[in-house]
Structure formats: C-alpha cells, structure tokens
Amino acid sequence: MNIALVDLPDQRSRLFPLTLTRPISDLKIGILSIREKWEKRLGQSLSFVTDDSLKALFPPIAESYDLIINAALCPDESLIHAIQNLRMDQSLYQNDLFIAAKGGFSYSQTPDISEEKVSYEDPLTHINRAWDMFLNNSEEIKKDFDLLTEGKTSAKIEDPHTIVYGAENVFLEEGVKIKAAILNAEKGPIYLAKDAEIQEGATIRGPFYLGEGSRINMNAKIREGSTIGPGCKIGGEISNSILYGNSNKAHDGFLGNSVLGEWCNLGADTNNSNLKNNYSNVEMWDELSQDYLDTGLQFCGLVMGDHSKAAINTMFNTGTTVGVCANVYGAGFPKKRIPSFTWGGVRSMLVYDFDKAMETVEIVMDRKNRSFTDEDRKLLKHIYETNSKAS
Structure with missing residues (x-):
C-alpha cells in the first residue's frame, strides 16, 4: 500500500517558520520526526505530499496513494488501529479535523470531504502550532x-x-x-x-x-x-x-x-x-x-x-x-x-x-x-x- 503524509495548506502556515524549509512530517518531536514515527510503527516507507517549493528536496516516492494521513498528527496504537480499519472511500475525522482517507489519490489531490466520514473520539497528538512541539x-x-x-x-x-x-x-x-x-x-x-x-x-x-x-x-x-x-x-x-x-x-x-x-x-x-x-x-x-x-x-x-x-x-x-x-x-x-x-x-x-x-x-x-x-x-x-x- 502506498501511503503519504499530507501537508494541509493552512496547517503549514500555522507551523511557520519551521515549515518554510521542510514538510510538516519532517518536524522532529521527541526523538523521531513525525514521518519516522509513522514508518517505525507501520513498518514501511512513507511519502511526502507537501508544498511544490519543497518537492525537489523532499520528492514523493509515488504519484498516487492508497492511503493519505494528516502529516501534523503523531501516531499511537489507537490511531493506527482506526486508520487500518478504514474501508475504501472512507475518511476519518475528529470533529472538523481531517485525520486520514483510504481510496485512490493523486499527488496533488486534497481529501474529499464528500467521502463517507468515520468519527474518531480518542485523544490525538495534533501539532497545530509551533508551541505544540x-x-x-x-x-x-x-x-x-x-x-x-x-x-x-x-x-x-x-x-x-x-x-x-x-x-x-x-x-x-x-x-x-x-x-x-x-x-x-x-x-x-x-x-x-x-x-x-x-x-x-x-x-x-x-x-x-x-x-x-x-x-x-x-x-x-x-x-x-x-x-x-x-x-x-x-x-x-x-x-x-x-x-x-x-x-x-x-x-x-x-x-x-x-x-x-x-x-x-x-x-x-x-x-x-x-x-x-x-x-x-x-x-x-x-x-x-x-x-x-x-x-x-x-x-x-x-x-x-x-x-x-x-x-x-x-x-x-x-x-x-x-x-x-x-x-x-x-x-x-x-x-x-x-x-x-x-x-x-x-x-x-x-x-x-x-x-x-x-x-x-x-x-x-x-x-x-x-x-x-x-x-x-x-x-x-x-x-x-x-x-x-x-x-
């Protein structure tokens, strides 16, 4: 399965100026970057979907994806379990916060909120602002x-x-x-x-x-x-x-x-x-x-x-x-x-x-x-x- 960590545009601005030079998922919190945390837990390489200005330094590993995940979220067992249980054309949300979606996505495609939405109620570690780090x-x-x-x-x-x-x-x-x-x-x-x-x-x-x-x-x-x-x-x-x-x-x-x-x-x-x-x-x-x-x-x-x-x-x-x-x-x-x-x-x-x-x-x-x-x-x-x- 091709999986990408997606930078949502407004989210990049909220994490200014650190995201001027890196994707959100390249932010380091704790010991590992957000991407490294997901890769360790999922056991595979993940791709960046980020601003075009960063694409040369952080190239995607694929042009289409089966699963996309909000790059500003740190994983835990509960969150991974909920994402893995998504069916095709379902998306996971906590209130208005997009978490993940399963389907067929191109590199430049943003999540389609018209998909069937599944609610996630457990606590989230959301890096919404620089001070959240x-x-x-x-x-x-x-x-x-x-x-x-x-x-x-x-x-x-x-x-x-x-x-x-x-x-x-x-x-x-x-x-x-x-x-x-x-x-x-x-x-x-x-x-x-x-x-x-x-x-x-x-x-x-x-x-x-x-x-x-x-x-x-x-x-x-x-x-x-x-x-x-x-x-x-x-x-x-x-x-x-x-x-x-x-x-x-x-x-x-x-x-x-x-x-x-x-x-x-x-x-x-x-x-x-x-x-x-x-x-x-x-x-x-x-x-x-x-x-x-x-x-x-x-x-x-x-x-x-x-x-x-x-x-x-x-x-x-x-x-x-x-x-x-x-x-x-x-x-x-x-x-x-x-x-x-x-x-x-x-x-x-x-x-x-x-x-x-x-x-x-x-x-x-x-x-x-x-x-x-x-x-x-x-x-x-x-x-x-x-x-x-x-x-």
Missing part, C-alpha cells in the same frame, strides 16, 4: 524511547565519577562519552545517540534526547523535555526546548520553551524570555492571520527558522518568532516578529543581501562537511523572493 515533547520522548529501545541493550557508562539516577531509563548507543556528569532519569528517559558527548559537570534531567555526534559542554544545565538534534554544541541552561540538527547554543545563557530549526547559532550569553513579568498569556505571531495570537500559555519562548543567527548578548522577548536566514544583533530586545532575511536589531532592521546570506550558509554547512546544493539555494531563493513580496 515543546508542549508534547516530553511525552513524545517517552513514546519514542520505548519504540527505539525495545529488545536492545544499552552501552555501559564506564566513567566512575558520573552519577546516574533511574539507570533503567538511560540508554546509550555506541561511542557515547561521559565524564563526571549527573543524569537523572527518574521522571523520564534519557537517550544518548551514537558518538554523543557529555562533558564534566553537566547536569541533565529526563525526558531528554541527545543526537548523534552532539556535545553538551561543561557545567551545562539541561532541564526536562528537551531534544537536541545531531551535530549540535550545547551549553548554559536549556529547558523544555527542541534544537534541530547542526544548531549551536554552546555558551552560557538561557533557552526555554523554544524551538530552533537547523543550522541556527546563538552567540554567547544569548537569552530568551519564556515568562512575562505580569504572568499573563504569551502572544505569538500567526502567519495565517498576519496578526498576533494569544497562545493560551504562560510559558512560551522563541521559535526560530533554519539558518538564523543571534550575536552575543542578544535578548529575545517572550513569544518571539524569527524567520529563515535572519541575522539578529544589537542591544535591547528586538521586535517579537523578525522576518526571514532580516539583518539587524532594535535600532534598524534591513533586508539581508541574498548573496551574502548564501555565502554564510555555504561556509556553515561546509564546516560540518555538508554540501550546499543547487536545490538548497533554490528553496532559500524562493523564501527570499516570497518574503520580499510580502513586505
């Missing part, structure tokens, strides 16, 4: 941990000076290095991927995931519910946050209730606020309505798109959204909405010259032995041109 991250780490460690044996911690609480909830892949650290997995698992490193004095509380080849620097403090992708360097204090692959927060400073895309960098002593002084709900920029939206959350920090950077001592206000390829610097709090390809801070914000931005992208990727392809450049050019028209 860190809100659900702890539970998704737990579910992914169980999925990935079943029937496997963890490598041993050889260092006698490392203290571990809840050792049964700690899993190490091969090549992990730890010295004089504290790991507390009593309230949630800790998963350390291949060749990851935890340096002296670091303190980590689970649920937590550290990606392949990533490093936690000396004396770092990692609180519950955090995910660090592969190839990252992490220092300071992090709480309930997700950093995608090859992004760095290597120095002191606080990052909380936040999501950073790939290839981001936070300079030394960069901090973000995740709680307003008056304890009221945090508002964040909503790309769909082109206005600020009450998140309903007391704790909500920073959402940053791929390839964006912040200079030393940058201070991000509560509920800040930064687009793709932004370069943020200067004293004071910059605006809560920083568009893609913005250069500057409080005093002035200019359009980042595209060619200069690409020079930086290429240098950064080359440092990690990754090629900056023509397809990468075309996607960023598309974002640049779209951003220019919008402004």
Whole structure:
C-alpha cells in the first residue's frame, strides 16, 4: 500500500517558520520526526505530499496513494488501529479535523470531504502550532524511547565519577562519552545517540534526547523535555526546548520553551524570555492571520527558522518568532516578529543581501562537511523572493 503524509495548506502556515524549509512530517518531536514515527510503527516507507517549493528536496516516492494521513498528527496504537480499519472511500475525522482517507489519490489531490466520514473520539497528538512541539515533547520522548529501545541493550557508562539516577531509563548507543556528569532519569528517559558527548559537570534531567555526534559542554544545565538534534554544541541552561540538527547554543545563557530549526547559532550569553513579568498569556505571531495570537500559555519562548543567527548578548522577548536566514544583533530586545532575511536589531532592521546570506550558509554547512546544493539555494531563493513580496 502506498501511503503519504499530507501537508494541509493552512496547517503549514500555522507551523511557520519551521515549515518554510521542510514538510510538516519532517518536524522532529521527541526523538523521531513525525514521518519516522509513522514508518517505525507501520513498518514501511512513507511519502511526502507537501508544498511544490519543497518537492525537489523532499520528492514523493509515488504519484498516487492508497492511503493519505494528516502529516501534523503523531501516531499511537489507537490511531493506527482506526486508520487500518478504514474501508475504501472512507475518511476519518475528529470533529472538523481531517485525520486520514483510504481510496485512490493523486499527488496533488486534497481529501474529499464528500467521502463517507468515520468519527474518531480518542485523544490525538495534533501539532497545530509551533508551541505544540515543546508542549508534547516530553511525552513524545517517552513514546519514542520505548519504540527505539525495545529488545536492545544499552552501552555501559564506564566513567566512575558520573552519577546516574533511574539507570533503567538511560540508554546509550555506541561511542557515547561521559565524564563526571549527573543524569537523572527518574521522571523520564534519557537517550544518548551514537558518538554523543557529555562533558564534566553537566547536569541533565529526563525526558531528554541527545543526537548523534552532539556535545553538551561543561557545567551545562539541561532541564526536562528537551531534544537536541545531531551535530549540535550545547551549553548554559536549556529547558523544555527542541534544537534541530547542526544548531549551536554552546555558551552560557538561557533557552526555554523554544524551538530552533537547523543550522541556527546563538552567540554567547544569548537569552530568551519564556515568562512575562505580569504572568499573563504569551502572544505569538500567526502567519495565517498576519496578526498576533494569544497562545493560551504562560510559558512560551522563541521559535526560530533554519539558518538564523543571534550575536552575543542578544535578548529575545517572550513569544518571539524569527524567520529563515535572519541575522539578529544589537542591544535591547528586538521586535517579537523578525522576518526571514532580516539583518539587524532594535535600532534598524534591513533586508539581508541574498548573496551574502548564501555565502554564510555555504561556509556553515561546509564546516560540518555538508554540501550546499543547487536545490538548497533554490528553496532559500524562493523564501527570499516570497518574503520580499510580502513586505
């Protein structure tokens, strides 16, 4: 059966700016991306049905599908059972939320609501907004941990000076290095991927995931519910946050209730606020309505798109959204909405010259032995041109 995870257009806007550079199902929550979660549970490869701007980098594996699933949903046993029980030309909904449909679909076809609708009543993990990612991250780490460690044996911690609480909830892949650290997995698992490193004095509380080849620097403090992708360097204090692959927060400073895309960098002593002084709900920029939206959350920090950077001592206000390829610097709090390809801070914000931005992208990727392809450049050019028209 050909199965596709489908990006619904409005949903992509709700997950701005992370979906500018990836399909919804490529978003990482917990240990795995949404697509990887479905593939592990279904035992087969799944295709992307996404925006045309992403098709070159995320090509479909088929041009027609027997089953399509909302890409913003994380799977569980109950949901999979309901989807597998669908008959031909039936669709699954929870109220007005499309979940899945079985039939014959072309690559560009959206679900046909005229099909026979089946109601789904059980709880859903729906990644509707960027903040849903860190809100659900702890539970998704737990579910992914169980999925990935079943029937496997963890490598041993050889260092006698490392203290571990809840050792049964700690899993190490091969090549992990730890010295004089504290790991507390009593309230949630800790998963350390291949060749990851935890340096002296670091303190980590689970649920937590550290990606392949990533490093936690000396004396770092990692609180519950955090995910660090592969190839990252992490220092300071992090709480309930997700950093995608090859992004760095290597120095002191606080990052909380936040999501950073790939290839981001936070300079030394960069901090973000995740709680307003008056304890009221945090508002964040909503790309769909082109206005600020009450998140309903007391704790909500920073959402940053791929390839964006912040200079030393940058201070991000509560509920800040930064687009793709932004370069943020200067004293004071910059605006809560920083568009893609913005250069500057409080005093002035200019359009980042595209060619200069690409020079930086290429240098950064080359440092990690990754090629900056023509397809990468075309996607960023598309974002640049779209951003220019919008402004």
